[in-house]
Amino acid sequence: MVNYRYAIEIGGAYTKIYVKDCGLSLCEPTLVAAEPTPEGYKVLGLGLEAKKLMGKTVDAVEVFSPVTNGLIENFEYCQKLLEYLFAKVDFKKKRDNVMVIISCGLSEEEKRKYLNLLHSVGCKDVCLVPSIICTCIGAGKNISSTKTTMAVNIGGANTDIAVINMNSIVKGATLGVGGRAMDSAIAHTIAYNHGIVIGLGTAETLKNEVGSLFTNDSLNMEIAGVDIETKIPRAYIITSDDMYPVLEPYFAEILRAVEVTITSLAPEISTEIINSGVMFAGGVSQIAGLNDYLKKHFRFPYYIVDDADNVAILGAGKLLNDQTLLAKIVENF
Ligand SMILES: Nc1ncnc2c1ncn2[C@@H]1O[C@H](COP(=O)(O)OP(=O)(O)O)[C@@H](O)[C@H]1O
Ligand SMILES: [Mg+2]
Secondary structure: OOOOOEEEEEOOOEEEEEEOOOEEEEEEEOOEEEEEEOOEEEEEEEOHHHHHHOOOOOOOOEEEOOEEOOEEOOHHHHHHHHHHHHHHHOOOOOOOEEEEEEOOOOOHHHHHHHHHHHHHOOOOEEEEEEHHHHHHHHOOOOOOOOOOEEEEEEOOOOEEEEEEEOOEEEEEEEEOOOHHHHHHHHHHHHHHHHOEEOOHHHHHHHHHHOOEOOOOOOOEEEEEEEEOOOOOEEEEEEEHHHHHHHHHHHHHHHHHHHHHHHHOOOHHHHHHHHHHOEEEEOHHHHOEOHHHHHHHHOOOOEEEOOOOOOHHHHHHHHHOOOHHHHHHHHHHO
């Protein structure tokens, strides 16, 4: 078996790289900023540099994710982003063996695209591992056991839901619901209700700092936006109460999908899950009030993991040191 030195997650919000024996070494937005020129698009920034340009430049400059809902949407920009990010962690200028952690709902063709992408930026040996399995490993679960684990990872672009035992996914689903859709909804709602245009970066900050699933939370934050009518910058205070009706439907949708998955399982498996609880992870599960919301609206036992946004890449890091387990997971995927 090949000895893998790097693990990478090209997430809907962040790309993370784990280097064996070094740890989580990089986390930058999965973003590209580009400007159209007569010779084609010119890249102005990648990763963190692209995020800094969000909303700050002339209209023609686009800041976008080259990955949509876990799929490689723009191959060329993915290559540019990976080359840039690998250069940042590539201490020894040797990046031959890479493990890529991806969504569990991808077709064989989409998986091949990931292999081609990594090969095209100079990786020799590449293997694919479902990120939801890494989430379980990161949370300390024994995924080789016959005992079933159910995990839900609410990330930047999607929510992965999976039921896992004996090194493989018994049942898995991917929902196109994640933090970025919530950010867009926040920006639209503020424009509609308060007549102020804000950027997606501000909307994300609002979600993370003021967003809450407590019904009467008192968090608030002053934002700066542009008045739709006067076109003049205007400050406005947004409260958690403004955020709840925007965010809540996304969590309701996720819970519905999780419940549908559980109720479609064989009774031997679903009873195990009811005993052990459903694990929630992913950056968005750090939202204030999720625990309270689940208590009220989720019919099954549950728990939210620590380090929810990094648990998958940290699990992938552990796998880099367990070649035997890695071989079994790759074989079953
Ligand atoms: N406190 C928070 N509340 C709500 N969302 C959060 C919070 N912290 C981070 N996020 C969101 O989590 C998402 C990133 O989660 P992550 O699991 O790293 O995503 P991915 O792996 O899909 O890139 C982003 O949309 C980010 O805004
Ligand atoms: Mg992730």
